[in-house]
Amino acid sequence: MEKTDYSKYRGKCKEFCIEAQQTDPTLTLVRGHYICPFWGEQQHWWLTRLDGTIYDPTVKQFPSSLGEYIPFSGNVTCSECGKSISEDHADFVSNYAFCSGVCYGKFVGVI
Numbered sequence: 001m002e003k004t005d006y007s008k009y010r011g012k013c014k015e016f017c018i019e020a021q022q023t024d025p026t027l028t029l030v031r032g033h034y035i036c037p038f039w040g041e042q043q044h045w046w047l048t049r050l051d052g053t054i055y056d057p058t059v060k061q062f063p064s065s066l067g068e069y070i071p072f073s074g075n076v077t078c079s080e081c082g083k084s085i086s087e088d089h090a091d092f093v094s095n096y097a098f099c100s101g102v103c104y105g106k107f108v109g110v111i
Contacts, residue, residue, distance in 0.1 A: 009061035013045035016057040026050050034059075035068040044069075080107040 080103035105111035
């Protein structure tokens with residue numbers, strides 16, 4: 001069975017980037033989002049060269065290579081109130097981030 005670019009690269013962005021860094025240690029690993037014109041915002045990892053250009057060894061997983069790369073700011077949004085908070089100070093339940101126990105309680109309906 002032939003592997004598609006999607007199945008070859010999807011979910012392996014960081015792995016491919018680290019492999020590329022072993023070949024070229026001047027590359028810098030970046031975590032963030034790729035804004036795909038077809039799929040919208042996707043969590044992603046890529047590399048930057050010393051001159052600031054992007055090298056993405058797994059971009060072929062997306063239906064378009066014309067997307068925008070947005071580095072992660074370090075903040076997440078509370079799933080209940082929408083407040084922007086540092087990832088280090090957020091509480092996570094599954095894929096949801098919360099700024100407080102009160103917001104989590106409201107989110108699940110116990111408050």
